[in-house]
Amino acid sequence: MRNSTLKSRFEDKFIPEPNSGCWIWTGAVWNTTGHVPRGKIVVGRKVQRLAYRVAYELYVGKIAKGLSVCHKCDNPICVNPSHLFLGTSADNMRDKVRKGRAKAGSGYNGKPRSDQITYNQGEANGRSQLTNNQAKLILTSSLPVSKLSEKYGVSRRVINSIKSRRSWKLLSSGDQTCDTRFALI
Missing domain, CATH: 1.10.10 (Arc Repressor Mutant, subunit A)
Known part of the structure; x- marks a missing residue:
């Protein structure tokens, strides 16, 4: 496996899920406290990268500096490039709010802001x-x-x-x- 390419190693680490179309990452994950697990893969010499970013670069193209790779499917371990899109951090937060996944009553940085979209609160919040x-x-x-x-x-x-x-x-x-x-x- 030492001589295998990044793409072949990558393709050995996901399973297509037929109902959602997600490619479920089965390789290593980052699971930081308070966050959902996200797939990771070693690129080059011991450099760990988020699997969905690698998926985007392998199948779609380069990611411009300052852009995030966002999920249309809201499944953080999905690496299907057709479920991924580029956006700014603000775009990603607006997407999160629009889909009802935002923490109730908080701003993007955890503090209330008057200039942002209203968050779902109480039991209407998807994480309640x-x-x-x-x-x-x-x-x-x-x-x-x-x-x-x-x-x-x-x-x-x-x-x-x-x-x-x-x-x-x-x-x-x-x-x-x-x-x-x-x-x-």
Whole structure:
């Protein structure tokens, strides 16, 4: 395998998925804390690169400096070049917001901004672990954080973020629309 080309090594590391058309990366992945896994491949002498960027360069062409390779399919381990497109970081963030994958209530850099597209908030956010009703119950509960964490199957950090109003800001503690019939507390 020492004399194999990058393209042949690359093609040994994905499986076409017939339903979505994604080419699922089966090689090594980067899995940094807080991020989804992304495929990686060694190029040259020990240089690790993101597999989807290598896919774009192998099958489509050069990536201009400052551009990101974005996924139409929103599958970060997909390396199908027909699912990839070039865009700026801002384009990628707008795509993320348009598809409802953005963190609720935050700006691109984690701080609120008035000049950006509105993010899906609460349970409408694709990454939400709780319903609006559950978040309201947590906000008004007097149970310890550890108990709430166990009951709702989320981390203590999530509970603390709700209680301190860093997340789920769309809720008001005086909101009486909370349906307690299905409460876990």
